[in-house]
Amino acid sequence: MSLVNYATREITCKIVYYGPGRSGKTTNLHYIYGQVPEDRKGKMVSLATQTDRTLFFDFLPLDLGQISGFTTKFQLYTVPGQVYYQTTRKLVLQGADGVVFVGDSQARQLQENIESMQDLHANLAEQGIDARQIPLVIQYNKQDLPSDLILGVPDLEDALNFWGAPHFAADALHGHGVFETLRGISELVLRKLSAGAGAR
Amino acid sequence: MTVAVVENWVEEPLRRFVADARVRLALLLHTSGQVLAQSGFTRSVDVMSACALAAAIHASAGELGKQLDGKPFDVLHHAGRERQIFLAPARTPRGLYIFLSVFDKESSLGLVQLYYGEFVGRLVEAAPPVEPPSVVLPENFEGELNRNLAAHFGRA
Secondary structure (H helix, E strand, O other), rough: OOOEEEOOOOEEEEEEEEOOOOOOOHHHHHHHHHHOOHHHHOOOEEEEEOOOOOOEEEEEEEEEEOOOEEEEEEEEEEOOHHHHHHHHHHHHOOOOOOOEEEOOEEHHHHHHHHHHHHHHHHHHHOOOOOOOOOOEEEEEOOOOOOOOEEEOHHHHHHHOOOOOOOOEEEEEEOEEOOHHHHHHHHHHHHHHHHHHOOOO | OOEEEOHHHHHOOOOOOHHHHHEEEEEEEEEEOHHHHHHEEHHHHHHHHHHHHHHHHHHHHHHHHHHHHHOOOOOOEOOOOEEEEEEEEEEEEEEEEEEEEEEOOOOOHHHHHHHHHHHHHHHHHHHHHHHHHOOOOOOOHHHHHHHHHHHHHOOO
16 A cells, blocks of 8 residues: 655555566565665665575665655565465565566476466455556566577466566566566556556 | 654654653554654664564564464564564554554663553544545656656666
8 A cells, every 4th residue: 555645745655576486586676776876775674594585575665756746765575485485475465556576487487487476366365455456567587598498478478467467578687677677567556546546 | 852754643642652651763654564653763764674674573473473372462572682672563443553662771661561552542542534545646757757767777
């Protein structure tokens, strides 16, 4: 749920990066963290295991500056992708204004992508949210890998993008597509805010 | 003592709590991790991080309690060598919030608990009815959004 402070003219929105384990959710946040000027970001908080797998979440607060007279702040979260962190994913998803689904383009990860998308829909439904109504974009990450290892975007679209959500091909490690994905979800979230409840 | 609030009805109860209980930091937040009011922080981005972590502690402790004992752990207290943390829910007519305060030897757990109870009572009294969401941004916000994001990513 976006928070709007009319007195100080501030908007705060929560964006959750969702997807299977090792698909590149944390890599997206690391890249954003590395790009954004110091005065526009807070500390990146990572609750991770000793091997740097996300244990609870990563969190990055961003100040996007003035938009239509409102100081606009985004809180970016990732969820842990592994199947057994189901409870944690539900907690992090609470109150999300928008979701970025980070899919792994490797052919052998297709089933994990599908299960993670189903898991997202189930967790949204459990919170009374229609997955067709919440702002959602899909990022097909690791498109830089050799073509014999990955699926092309059309194949991934067929398997994952039931409702025609905006999608972006990406190589998050090197930053390709990260900016476009963030811009895509930001637009959807703020558009929903500008239109009131309803529009994707 | 500086108190900053997102919704005005929270300000006076929080200001009073901070003064009475003599705490260093205080945060009132939504269970989703978004701040409603704060006292004692200097940078808004630090507030956001503290809120994310406080919401995580509250949520995970709640789940842990449910799994171990069938009901959530509601109130948490951690006593460090110099500073202590008190984390508790605040139930109001506008919904459930999380309250976090950090205090040192200037205060005590008993004092914080005492004034926390009064603080929640004042929140309940002050809470206005929930209004339906209203339109915030004009339709042509995309230009400014794109310009600001591009500046962040060095693409301006």
